[in-house]
Amino acid sequence: MPTVTWRTEGAITRLTLNRPAQLNALGEDEARDFREALRAVAREKSKVVVVEGEGKAFCAGGDLAFIEGNRKRPKAVLAPLMRRYYGSFLGLRALPQVTLAKVQGAAVGAGFCLALACDLRAVAADAKVGFNFVRLGLNPGMAAWPLARSIFGEARARELLFLGRFFSGRQLFDWGAASACAESAAALDEATQALARELAGHSSSALRLLKRETALDQPLEPYLRFEARGQAETFKGADILEGVAAVRERRPPRFR
Numbered sequence: 289m290p291t292v293t294w295r296t297e298g299a300i301t302r303l304t305l306n307r308p309a310q311l312n313a314l315g316e317d318e319a320r321d322f323r324e325a326l327r328a329v330a331r332e333k334s335k336v337v338v339v340e341g342e343g344k345a346f347c348a349g350g351d352l353a354f355i356e357g358n359r360k361r362p363k364a365v366l367a368p369l370m371r372r373y374y375g376s377f378l379g380l381r382a383l384p385q386v387t388l389a390k391v392q393g394a395a396v397g398a399g400f401c402l403a404l405a406c407d408l409r410a411v412a413a414d415a416k417v418g419f420n421f422v423r424l425g426l427n428p429g430m431a432a433w434p435l436a437r438s439i440f441g442e443a444r445a446r447e448l449l450f451l452g453r454f455f456s457g458r459q460l461f462d463w464g465a466a467s468a469c470a471e472s473a474a475a476l477d478e479a480t481q482a483l484a485r486e487l488a489g490h491s492s493s494a495l496r497l498l499k500r501e502t503a504l505d506q507p508l509e510p511y512l513r514f515e516a517r518g519q520a521e522t523f524k525g526a527d528i529l530e531g532v533a534a535v536r537e538r539r540p541p542r543f544r
Contacts, residue, residue, distance in 0.1 A: 298334075299335040300484045302340060308341075311344070312341040323379060334488075335385055337383055337385045339387055339389045339390065341393070341399075343393075346392055346399055346402075348399055349394075349396040359524065361523075363521070366523055370429060374512060377405070386407050387406040389409045390480040391415050391460075396417065396418060397419060397420045401419075404439055408466075409466040410479050412473070417455060418452065420454070421449070422452040424531035424541075425522060425526075425529075426527075427515060427521065429515045433511060
């Protein structure tokens, strides 16, 4: 079964990460399936794409087995690999439709970047979101810096990336980075649907032109190239071993 599925009902398409047992963590299969799904969704006549995760989490970030496997790859292979990997998900930004992330449970690391790459967000108040790259001993990826800076402003973006703290969906909403905040799963479904229906009631041509306009001042390619080289370097270092071990053992990392 594909790790990413999609379906369109009228003016709304739902694009779903479909690995609930793994909290929709992202590996190479997910990158391939997401890329293929985006190609199909881009041809749909819908106005809105709701990006969601099946089960209790939106997306727990990079798959730990994928991260561990990258240590065995040559450094020269890693940089282009990671550029393609993150680019597969960030292709979301090139969709002609307006994108709306429905965020519940964990949206961490690359999963948080995926939510920020959407045009709008609806969040569960108790969602756990944040950048955990420094906790893993890994250079940030998936355009974390330019996405965070464009949404939160430079000072808060630096704070979130350098400290690697987690925060709640309620805080995300209070900071103005989400359009709706809900106290329960049912209320989140309802709020997301309400936003999607409101968007779907607008002019398709106006929405698509606006989507293109809002992307003009956010070139990501230079950041993705830098990130890929940085990740290739940190994958070959010792800190990533401790970072992944700490996640698996549910404890703080002890970097030397």
